[in-house]
Amino acid sequence: MTLQEILAAPLRSVLDGMGVSPETQAPFEIPRQQGFGHLSTTVAMGLARELRKPPKAIAEEIIERLGSLPMVEKLEVAGAGFINVTFKPEAFHTVLRSLDGMGDDIGRSSIGGGQSVNVEYVSANPTGPLHAGHGRNCALGDTIANTLAWAGYDVTREYYFNNAGNQMNKLGESIAARVCEALGKSDVLPFPEDGYHGEYIVDVANELVGQHGDQLTQLVDSDAIDDLKAQCRKAGETWCFEQIKKTLHVLNIHHDVFFNEDSLYGSGRVEKTIANLRERGLVYEKDGALWFALSKMPNATNVDRQDKVIVKSTGEPTYRLPDIAYHVEKLERGYGMLVDIFGADHIATIPDVLSGVEALGHDASKVRVVIHQMVTFIEDGAVVKFSKRSGKSFTLDDLIDEVGADVVRFFFVMRTPGTHLDFDLNLAKEEGDKNPVFYLQYAHARICSILRKATAGVPDTASVDLSVLTHERELELIAIISRFRSTVERAAETLEPHIIAEYLRDLAGAYHQFYHDCRILGSEPVLEQARLVLANITRRALHNGLMILGVKAPESM
């Protein structure tokens, strides 16, 4: 039960009585300004045209027809035709009691209806440790997955990787070159021009030499360089993946499925994709390569409609082909929705994949792509430069070491995905009042402290008289808690988790204000009981909100 729900039914029947089309929405808004009541609606203004009457007159008629409602203090017309609603305190008590009924599930919703969703994120190839910029994809993807789960979807978290391609060969070659260096035979295999220059390559090489020095020496001496490269590649992959998983673990990220691109070849899906496209006349050969005829697709999502190569003249497929096969595979696994989390630098691949999916007779609208813009790290007012290949890389581990996992997760999701993100390292490192993460965690810890100190524990709500909660801060706090579920729903629908981060700031703020103005322990026994209940429900909401963001909710700080 929310404040909106108290009014929804009566208003609906009034509108019906006025002969208004049943589709007419009666949205309630929370007035931005003080003094406009607890809720307001613009229905009257929306109906002005249909009813050919001035909005104010319609508003007055609606109010008259609504009559007096049990939990409503007053209804008034304001401005151009707003209907402002002020509730009696008992409305808030009703709402609070129903929120308490949710128990630890406060904020949970069932709008997802159990529909299965696959969220694919991170998906970095095992060619090196995750760099700091990857953090946004990681945090965003996992938070979106959490949000969908809380909204009642059945979520699978998936990581797509390729351990077969050209990049992996370069990794193997780079490590092999470092191995040769370590063995004092750098002339055998010079470091490749476009190899991976990172420190970790040297680490892996040294580790290998330490463990299998003799065997590697033998490979080098017998000129079995290909074998050396292959062994190095395998070792590099294992090392990188371990590293990546360790980093994700620290960030509280755990995938259900690690999908290897290579398996698409083994299962024949890539071949099948070509065959299916060919069957539909969407494939042709030119210059020794195989082309996907996007220009022939009538309703292609693709905007530029340029034909694209799917198999190079060397016989190797381009990334496009397995990507299409992969998305088809996921859809055939039966998911009702696929969510892809991509950085803006991969934006160009999306229309091709969607067109491919569509061409093969699947519903491309099931695929929702979240594109996040790039991240800039700012320190002391200046942009921090880093590059994966330069050797002076700034890894996600480095970032976590500097600012902590909670801050990393929060900072990466606190902005809307579509905008460029400035990650302020100074602010992030601040372990105090300036840091927005601590603001939320502090509110949670503060509540826990009080609950610990309450000698009789948290009272059973059923036996508590909530009607003593009449302070403005108390009612405001209740109103904000009651928005939690719809906030989760909105974040799930839009796939924009920053909505939850914003909400939690409001929630924590309302609690801090309540805490400041309303003494809990030691006030009148009845009031103390009621306030303990309110504090405890706030705690649950904060806790769950932080869980969705993957941020810890400490019981003391």
Add this chain to the structure above:
RNA sequence: GCGCCCAUAGCUCAGAUGGAUAGAGCAGCAGCCUUCUAAGCUGCGGGCCGCAGGUUCGAAUCCUGCUGGGCGCGCCA
């Protein structure tokens, strides 16, 4: 040149799908701890919502055209 994204306070950003006088945090200034965690609360200053048109009762929000920035536009992924 073409496509996608962005432009709101000194800085970093919200803005509930078109509503009322534009909202936070940080930075600046001024207050509040003999009582539940001051990692908190309260107040003040700060705006041509990039520019110009259009749509309508009403636009930061929708449409068009500019300007300025980011990311792409490969038989790389």
